[in-house]
Amino acid sequence: MTNMHYRIMKIDNISPKNNLMLAPMAGITDSPFRRLAKGGGAGLVFTEMLSASALARDSRRTSAMLKFSDDERPIAAQIFGSELSALEKSAEIIVSMGYDMLNINFGCPAKKIIKSRAGSALLKDLKSYENVIAAAIRGCGGKIPVTVKIRPGITPDDDRTEDYVRAAESSGAAAIIIHGRFVSQVHSGDVNLDSIARAVAVSKIPVVANGGIVSEISAEETLAKTGCAGLMIGRAAIGDFGIFRRILYYLENRESLAAPSREERIAAYKEHARLSAEFHGARCGVIILRKLAAFYLKGMPGAKRTREAVNKAETLDDFCAALDGIFEPPCEPCGEHGREA
Ligand SMILES: Cc1cc2nc3c(=O)[nH]c(=O)nc-3n(C[C@H](O)[C@H](O)[C@H](O)COP(=O)(O)O)c2cc1C
Known part of the structure; x- marks a missing residue:
């Protein structure tokens, strides 16, 4: 049954109290937001994506975005970039700031990010994708796990889920988060649970499903149809932090808690x-x-x-x-x- 999955995930040495995660959202998931998500029941929270190059240059604004408080733990910092030395250096900074996990963004569809050959642009070039993961792992020096956030592919007719999963795993990633929409879909439209299920089938490391989880029912459906180890929630948590607690309660008790008044x-x-x-x-x-x-x-x-x-x-x-x-x-x-x- 579905309710066994969310309790047992371990990502390297990290054991979140449950397997529900707050998605990274640029301009939204700052420290106050993450603290509230934690209070609402999230097991693991993520910073918004941060530029590895800006961090490596010691950009004051980007470094300020790395501030967090202890009640956010366990916490992952997400970076994007394609310049290997910057990725390595920014990973070192993230370790020195005391983060519990590093996550690499391979899904961002924004033009500016793609132009710099980062985010989802790396899904077009498996060798660079692997090099980016390896650079981040070098920077972390084995002190914290490196995870990736990917999409199934650029367009529905080019679903390369298995390639991305195998390459992440062989490069040393500790877990894979899949936003089940293709890059061409940006953030809307159907979520391809089938792609996520195929990732689960080939992966030896935990696979976390993301996309369209907005209620207890969609959470249960995603777990049941994919067999994933965890769920990541984005927009549905904005203005409704209790969604994490309600989903957990439902998965455990098969009963719904009241939505907030x-x-x-x-x-x-x-x-x-x-x-x-x-x-x-x-x-x-x-x-x-x-x-x-x-x-x-x-x-x-x-x-x-x-x-x-x-x-x-x-x-x-x-x-x-x-x-x-x-x-x-x-x-x-x-x-x-x-x-x-
Ligand atoms: C405003 C906004 C900002 C986002 N910023 C990021 C980001 O910084 N890094 C990232 O990996 N994904 C980002 N995403 C994608 C989300 O993490 C998530 O994959 C997407 O919203 C699908 O999940 P949902 O259907 O639960 O919202 C963003 C999405 C939105 C709506």
């Missing part, structure tokens, strides 16, 4: 803003969180009006007051909830 979601958004302000500074921390309004307020009456108010907030107090506006009665002329912006 409107009040709980608003309280969680405020708490996120508080942590963000603490980490990034009062004004910056609040402004960063404006972009998550659509996720936190999804489906709520008065969401549009509240989003507009949130987008004007520059202090934590204004931000929280804007959110409280969602509980005010609808205003007569427009029928929307909340205070006048």
Whole structure:
């Protein structure tokens, strides 16, 4: 049965408390986000992708993105790049910062990344793919495991899952995360569970499935159809950190926990803003969180009006007051909830 898988994964010397992972998401999975995901039940969290070249050059901005707190552990840093010396050097930095794992991005479809022959561009060139893994492993010096995050291929008519799995394994990777959409699909459309199942079939190291896991049902379906060792959740965790706990509970007990109420979601958004302000500074921390309004307020009456108010907030107090506006009665002329912006 499916519920045996998520408890037993070990990635080299790392044993997350469960096999549910928070996906790396650029501009989103900063330290406050990861702490909240951990609190919501995630077993392993990832930084957003960081440029190996920028890290190796000691770019202050990129190095600042490596900061994390102990309650995020176990934590993996994700890097992207194609320059071998930079990959090796950045891996050394990540080890020295105390990370538990290094992950290499082989799935990013962004033009800028592909132009630098990194991310998903490396899926076109197996030799470079292997060299990149080997360089990261050299930099880690056996102190922390190196894992990879891949896609099944560039387009559906060129599914090379088995090649990527075998090459990662023979290069020394400790686990493989597969976002089951082809690069050409970017982040939408069907997830190819069949590709992930084939990866599981040929792999001797743990395979983690990613893509389209948005509920207990999709989590169970992904486990059942692929036999994967773990699940990685991206967008569904934005504004709903408890998704990890609910999925775990369902897999263990075959019963669903209640989804968070409107009040709980608003309280969680405020708490996120508080942590963000603490980490990034009062004004910056609040402004960063404006972009998550659509996720936190999804489906709520008065969401549009509240989003507009949130987008004007520059202090934590204004931000929280804007959110409280969602509980005010609808205003007569427009029928929307909340205070006048
Ligand atoms: C806004 C955004 C940023 C992302 N940034 C990264 C990244 O930095 N590194 C990475 O490997 N994948 C990144 N991804 C892909 C996610 O990790 C994940 O593979 C994808 O969203 C599919 O999972 P989901 O369907 O659960 O969201 C990003 C996705 C989104 C939506």
